[in-house]
Amino acid sequence: MSDNINLKRGLDIPVKGTAVRQLKKAIVPDIVALKPTDFRGLIPKLLVHEGDRVLAGSPVMADKADMSILFTSPVSGTVREIVRGEKRKLLEVRIEADKTVEYVDFGVKDPGKTSPEGIRSALLESGLWPALVQRPYGIIASLQTAPKAIFISSFSTAPLAPEIQFSLQDEAENLQAGIDALARLTDGGVHVSFNSKETGNNPFKGLKNITTHYFSGPHPAGNVGVQIHHISPIAKGETVWTVAPHLLAAIGRLFRTGRLDLRRKVAVTGPKASEPSYVEAVAGFCMKEIAGMYDGKADEIRFISGDVLTGTNVGSEGFLGFFDDQITLLAEGHYHEMFGWGKPFRTRKFSFSHTYFSWLTPGKKYAMDTNLNGGVRAFVMSDVYGKVLPMHIYPVYLIKACMAGDIDKMEQFGIYEVLPEDLALCEYVCPSKIEIQSALSDGIDLMMKEMA
Amino acid sequence: MRKFIDKIKPSFEKGGKFGFLHSTFEAFESFLYVPDTVTKRGSHVRDCVDLKRIMIIVVVALIPSLLFGIWNTGYQHSAAFGLDWGFWQMVWYGIVKIIPLYLVSYIVGLAIEFISAQIKGHEVNEGYLVSGMLIPLIVPVDVPLWMLAIAVAFAVIVGKEVFGGTGMNIWNPALLCRAFLFFSYPSKMSGDTVWTGGVSRYLSEGTAYADGNGLVDSFSGATPLVHATEGLDGLNAAGDTFWNMFAGIIPGAVGETSVIAILIGAVILIWTGVASWKIMLSSVIGGLAIGLLGNAFGTTPEMTVPAYYQLVMGGFMFGTVFMATDPVTSAQTETGKWIYGFLVGALTVTVRLFNPGYVEGMMLAILLMNTFAPLIDHYVVSASISRRAKKISKKVKIA
Numbered sequence: 001m002s003d004n005i006n007l008k009r010g011l012d013i014p015v016k017g018t019a020v021r022q023l024k025k026a027i028v029p030d031i032v033a034l035k036p037t038d039f040r041g042l043i044p045k046l047l048v049h050e051g052d053r054v055l056a057g058s059p060v061m062a063d064k065a066d067m068s069i070l071f072t073s074p075v076s077g078t079v080r081e082i083v084r085g086e087k088r089k090l091l092e093v094r095i096e097a098d099k100t101v102e103y104v105d106f107g108v109k110d111p112g113k114t115s116p117e118g119i120r121s122a123l124l125e126s127g128l129w130p131a132l133v134q135r136p137y138g139i140i141a142s143l144q145t146a147p148k149a150i151f152i153s154s155f156s157t158a159p160l161a162p163e164i165q166f167s168l169q170d171e172a173e174n175l176q177a178g179i180d181a182l183a184r185l186t187d188g189g190v191h192v193s194f195n196s197k198e199t200g201n202n203p204f205k206g207l208k209n210i211t212t213h214y215f216s217g218p219h220p221a222g223n224v225g226v227q228i229h230h231i232s233p234i235a236k237g238e239t240v241w242t243v244a245p246h247l248l249a250a251i252g253r254l255f256r257t258g259r260l261d262l263r264r265k266v267a268v269t270g271p272k273a274s275e276p277s278y279v280e281a282v283a284g285f286c287m288k289e290i291a292g293m294y295d296g297k298a299d300e301i302r303f304i305s306g307d308v309l310t311g312t313n314v315g316s317e318g319f320l321g322f323f324d325d326q327i328t329l330l331a332e333g334h335y336h337e338m339f340g341w342g343k344p345f346r347t348r349k350f351s352f353s354h355t356y357f358s359w360l361t362p363g364k365k366y367a368m369d370t371n372l373n374g375g376v377r378a379f380v381m382s383d384v385y386g387k388v389l390p391m392h393i394y395p396v397y398l399i400k401a402c403m404a405g406d407i408d409k410m411e412q413f414g415i416y417e418v419l420p421e422d423l424a425l426c427e428y429v430c431p432s433k434i435e436i437q438s439a440l441s442d443g444i445d446l447m448m449k450e451m452a
Numbered sequence: 453m454r455k456f457i458d459k460i461k462p463s464f465e466k467g468g469k470f471g472f473l474h475s476t477f478e479a480f481e482s483f484l485y486v487p488d489t490v491t492k493r494g495s496h497v498r499d500c501v502d503l504k505r506i507m508i509i510v511v512v513a514l515i516p517s518l519l520f521g522i523w524n525t526g527y528q529h530s531a532a533f534g535l536d537w538g539f540w541q542m543v544w545y546g547i548v549k550i551i552p553l554y555l556v557s558y559i560v561g562l563a564i565e566f567i568s569a570q571i572k573g574h575e576v577n578e579g580y581l582v583s584g585m586l587i588p589l590i591v592p593v594d595v596p597l598w599m600l601a602i603a604v605a606f607a608v609i610v611g612k613e614v615f616g617g618t619g620m621n622i623w624n625p626a627l628l629c630r631a632f633l634f635f636s637y638p639s640k641m642s643g644d645t646v647w648t649g650g651v652s653r654y655l656s657e658g659t660a661y662a663d664g665n666g667l668v669d670s671f672s673g674a675t676p677l678v679h680a681t682e683g684l685d686g687l688n689a690a691g692d693t694f695w696n697m698f699a700g701i702i703p704g705a706v707g708e709t710s711v712i713a714i715l716i717g718a719v720i721l722i723w724t725g726v727a728s729w730k731i732m733l734s735s736v737i738g739g740l741a742i743g744l745l746g747n748a749f750g751t752t753p754e755m756t757v758p759a760y761y762q763l764v765m766g767g768f769m770f771g772t773v774f775m776a777t778d779p780v781t782s783a784q785t786e787t788g789k790w791i792y793g794f795l796v797g798a799l800t801v802t803v804r805l806f807n808p809g810y811v812e813g814m815m816l817a818i819l820l821m822n823t824f825a826p827l828i829d830h831y832v833v834s835a836s837i838s839r840r841a842k843k844i845s846k847k848v849k850i851a
Contacts, residue, residue, distance in 0.1 A: 015497065235844045308496045330497065333490050336454060340486035341504035349500035354724045355509050356500060370490040374502025375482055375575050378619030381506065382784040383728060392840060394833060396784065412837050420494070427495045431503050432619070437494035 004196045005230050007217035007390035011352055011425055013159045015308060016365040017329070019267040019276040021166040024293070028099065032075050032284035033083075033092040033319035034060050039130055041139045041448055044071070044090050052079045057104030057126055057260035060093050066143060072127025074262040074282045076102040092319065095284075103259040111181035111255045119181045123251065126260045130322070131247035132182075135225065135240050136416035137444050147241040149188025149232065152179075152248060154204040155195040157222030158307040160276075162267035162326050164245055165200040167278065172203045174252030175245070181255055182243065183209050193227045204245070217390065225422040229391045234416045246325045264325045268293050270308070271367035272301050272329035284319045287327070294329045302370055304328040309424035310437070333371025341374070349373070352429045353384065377432040388425035393418065395426050399436055402443025407450050410443050419444075457481055475569040479576035503618075507581045509726045513717035514585050514774065517707035520700055522546030524710070525593050528703050529649040533660065534668040545661060549649045550706060553588035556597050560604040561587075568613040579618030579625075579780075580608065586626035586774060589707025590767065590815075591633060592646040594653070599640060603632040623822045624781045627815055634815070642810065644674040647703035675704050676765045677804065677812055683753030687761070697764040708770035711763070718773040727777035730786065731793035735772040738797025739763055746805045754805050762801050771814035772797065781822040785832040792828055796821045 036044040043064040048054065054073040063069035075097040083092040106126050111119060120143070123129040132141035132150075141147070154164060168175065183190050189211050192204050196214040204210075213231055215221045224242045234240060243251070246264045253261045262283040269276045274295050281289070287303045294301055304311035305321040308328050312321060320327065340346065350358045350366045358364070385395040393414040401409035420437035427436035461477070481487070482504075491498060526542025529535070537545070561584045569576040587604060607629035612621045634641045645651045650660035651673055676692040687693075692702055700710025707713075721727035743759025750756045762768060776782060776796045783792035796817050803813025 013497065233840075233844045302496060304496055311496065313496065328496070334488045336485035336488050338454075338485050340500075341502055342508055346500060351499050351501045353499070353501045353506075353726075355505050355726065368497040370496050371486070371498070372489045372491055373486060373498050373500045374504065375487060375489075377503050377575075377577065378617065380503060380579075380619045381779050382782075383779075383786065384725070386786070392836070394785065394836070397833060414840070424495050428497065429499045429501075431499070431501050431506055433498065433502065435492075435494045 004214040004216060006196075007215060007221045007226070007230075009387055009390040010157075010218035010220055011388045011429070012157065012218045013308065013368075013425075013428065014350055014363075014365045015159050015271065015368045017270040017273050017276045018160050019162065019269045019273075019278055021163065022277045023265065024268070024275065024277040024279050026280040027282075027285055027289045029075065029097050029282060029285040029289055031080065031094050031096055031286050032073075032077075032282060033094045033286070034071055034073065034284055035092050035319060035321065036061065036071075036090050038322040039140055040137065041445070046082065046090060046093070048079045048093065050079050050082055053077075054079060054095060055102050055104045056262075057106065059125075059127065060095075061090070063130075063140065068124050068143065069129055069140060070124060070127050071130060072104075072260055074260070074284055103261070106254060106258045106260070108258045109255050111177055111184070111252075114181070114184070114255075116184045119184050122254065123181075126254050128247070128251050128254055128260065131251065132241045132243055133323075135228065135234055135242065135419070137448055138419040139448070141241050142239070145239055147186050147188065148234075148238050150182050150186050150190045150241045150243065151224050151228050151231070152190065152192045152204075152243055152245060153222050153224040153227055154192050154202055154245060155198060155222045157195075157217075157219035158309060158326075159219070160267070160269035160326065160328060161222070161307060162265065162278070163200075164204075165198075165202055167265040167267065167325060168203045168245055168249055169201070170203075171249040171252070172207065174249040174256060175203055176207050176209075177252035177255045178243075178248040178250075179207060179209050179252075181251055182241075182248070186241070188240075191231060193222075193224070193231075195222065220388075220422055220425060221390065223422050225417065225419050226390060229393075229417050236411065236416060238416075244323055244325075247323070266320065266324075267326045268329070269326060270304070270329035271369075272296060272331055281320065283322050283324075287314060287316055287318050287320075290327065296331070300332055302330045302332055304330065308368070309428060310421040331367070331369040333369035335371065337371075352388070353431070372433055374431070374433050376434065379432055379434065381431055384429050384431065385426040388429055389423065391417070391422070395423055395436075398443075399423075399426075399434070399439050402439050402446075405443075405446055407447065410447060415440075415443060415447060454485070457484070475574060475576055476566050479566065479569070482575070504578050504581075506726050507578045509720065509724050510582045510774070511585050513720040513726075514582075514589065514707070516713035516716040517589060517710065517770070518550075518585075520710040520713040521589060521706040522550055524700060525549050525649045525706060527701065528647070529661070532648045532651055532667055532671045532673065533654075545649065548661065549593050550588060552597055553591065553593075553595070553600060553706070554584075556600050557587045557604055558584045560601045561608050564605060564608045564613065568609075568617070572617075574617065577618035579612070583607070583612075583625045583629075587629050590626060590630050590705050590770070590775075592641065593649040593706050594646050594651065595633065595640060599633060599637055603629045603636070606632045619780055621780055622826075623819055624775055624778045627775055627819055627822075630815055631819060644672060644678065646673075647675055647705070648673045673703055675812075676702055680757050680761070680765060680804075681752075681754050683756045684758070684761075686753065687757065694761060694764060697761070705767060705770075708767040711769050714769045714773050721773065721777065727773070727779070728782070728789050728793075730789040731777045731782055731796075732772050734790045734793030735776055735797035735800075736763060738794035738799075739768060739772075739801045740797070741794075742798045742801040742805070746801070752805070759801075762804065766804075766812050767814040768797075768800060771800070771818055775814075775818050776821070781825065783825045783828050783832075785829050785836075788825070788828045788832045791832075792821055792825055795824075 059070040077097040080096040081094040134141040298316035398413035526545035530537035611625040611628040654660040679686040746755035799817035800813040
């Protein structure tokens with residue numbers, strides 16, 4: 001393991017509620033939703049009407065930019081409701097699920113013997129193509145360009161992230177099939193990053209047809225963007241693809257069973273989870289299904305699809321995102337704290353900085369909530385951001401370029417290499433409480449618009 | 453208390469009876485209570501540190517200097533007039549002299565901050581908590597209050613608000629205040645008699661808070677920097693030994709004399725990570741380097757003063773620890789901080805060695821480097837970008 005890349009800068013946020021490795025229940029959902037908003041930059045074209053009957057794998061919508069990119073139903077059932085927002089923007093397609101799932105049969109294929117075209121069309125018609133995320137920008141992979149390489153992070157360092165050793169423990173064969181399929185779509189190979197410090201049995205261990213890399217260090221060492229930056233930085237004009245491990249398993253399942261099976265083990269985590277553990281569920285299931293797995297009233301809890309840094313606030317009746325295999329439950333922080341900023345001790349709060357005394361209790365976990373802990377200000381401190389970003393990038397300069405909408409500067413400061421998730425910790429530690437992720441996201445949107 | 457605030461809150465919101473005082477109300481409310489706002493977009497949890505916390509840490513770090521300054525003001529007065537005061541008498545005199553400086557500094561400065569926040573409809577920035585704490589510590593104790601008021605107003609309006617408030621300013625507001633005083637009223641800001649409390653008034657009106665038998669014969673009032681122009685002998689003759697200067701029992705601006713008190717502050721700042729140790733260290737290195745260079749030539753008496761004396765004389769340490777490290781006006785990049793700090797220290801000592809007319813170079817050195825900090829950053833960042841570009845282009849296809 002001499003080629004281990006040890007990243008020193010970063011932070012593991014000590015939030016309470018890590019899921020124990022135990023499957024609490026398997027959820028048979030009543031209603032699932034497909035959300036176009038899960039995909040960056042997608043303009044959807046609806047292919048179904050309310051009342052239509054769909055099977056697991058039937059197309060529900062398509063990408064207007066490329067109509068061959070389909071989004072399919074994860075369950076069989078009836079299209080119940082099409083939810084639109086402002087300007088008739090499509091928000092959700094809700095599907096009432098059958099008790100037993102009927103699958104569209106895409107046919108069993110051996111990925112090693114299927115042509116790249118065959119693999120591409122299998123992914124497209126099954127609706128798994130959108131699982132491939134293209135960088136720069138974090139958009140759905142393009143059909144026109146072959147990627148430089150495909151990157152997979154076999155470990156997540158995000159707060160309370162599900163442990164792959166448990167969540168994908170029986171999936172090694174599916175992962176292998178997925179890797180074999182994806183390897184045919186690129187000349188650069190499939191690169192899998194491991195945590196050199198991990199214990200237990202990583203299902204990626206021993207897989208063939210991959211190039212391995214080793215990383216260690218605190219979050220965001222497990223972010224695939226950070227890993228790519230250290231393995232092979234993305235230059236202008238290059239593209240790479242990434243895929244989440246649980247979606248890679250779904251791709252493998254598609255080839256091995258001929259079915260679109262988006263079931264996954266979802267970690268229910270966070271300080272408000274009564275017994276943090278795993279449930280088996282399908283993408284797009286409703287938060288109502290985990291009733292009883294949290295403390296307190298649902299309207300005082302924030303339901304996050306994803307982790308505390310990058311997840312989406314979906315509300316108590318929202319749906320799990322396509323890419324997510326984690327739910328985090330947080331208390332809403334609607335309270336005033338008298339002289340909070342002036343107190344010498346604030347034992348229930350964590351700070352990365354030494355301005356409080358939480359550094360004296362390194363092992364302690366905190367029941368964090370959503371309070372902003374301050375007011376929004378201009379950038380003042382210059383060195384806190386670099387301490388949590390293990391990349392050769394000037395985060396403040398990049399964000400200021402994004403805010404100013406300066407394309408040239410954004411390019412110079414490395415916008416091709418980052419997604420909001422990579423700078424999420426900068427946002428967490430920011431004493432000026434600046435919304436760094438959304439500033440970066442706006443910058444990426446502008447880049448896509450201007451460079452298209 | 454909370455109930456009362458919630459009750460009166462609606463009348464301060466937009467459209468309420470006192471809607472025009474919204475920013476003022478918000479400032480007081482958030483001073484008393486951390487607001488109940490929750491994260492809307494992006495990271496759902498946030499670190500509990502905010503700018504108020506960072507500012508209060510700097511204020512805490514300044515307290516040792518302030519306390520020592522209070523005592524030293526009394527001590528210098530007592531020594532100048534041969535009063536043989538006890539400890540508490542000295543402290544009392546210091547308090548009487550220094551509290552008015554703080555009142556003026558905070559009342560004028562915060563009033564302008566509130567008014568400008570009100571006009572812009574912003575939240576009130578907490579930056580002035582620190583500037584207001586710093587200003588009385590870097591002026592002569594005898595500065596007339598009306599002058600201080602004008603200087604504070606100038607510093608806050610021209611130094612900060614015209615640029616958009618805390619975080620946007622180019623120059624350190626506290627130093628700008630001092631520079632304004634220095635250039636507008638040089639007679640009150642330089643010379644030998646302004647540094648000891650009560651002396652100016654005694655010389656003009658013949659009375660002082662406690663003038664006893666008048667100034668003692670040996671009184672000079674000059675700061676060590678002036679004595680240093682006569683070399684080490686000059687310093688020794690005036691009783692300014694290294695340890696006296698290190699401890700701070702010398703005339704000078706209120707808070708700048710005691711290196712011990714400043715170092716306590718420096719430890720707090722560095723440990724909490726609020727100020728950059730890189731700037732502090734490189735400034736000391738810069739000062740020492742030029743000082744040693746001066747020693748090597750030794751052509752003027754000032755140049756023969758050992759280089760390490762430069763660190764304990766005048767405002768060198770205070771400027772290095774509290775002024776040069778201002779995160780807004782110093783260099784932003786880590787490499788830039790080394791360069792910036794080194795130049796601050798080097799320029800300060802250069803001014804001292806070559807300009808016998810005005811021997812305190814710290815203020816101008818920092819203001820000058822504040823001006824050039826963005827330039828330093830620009831070159832550091834461009835160098836890094838081109839290095840990165842080369843690295844990426846060199847990288848052959850991975851396989």
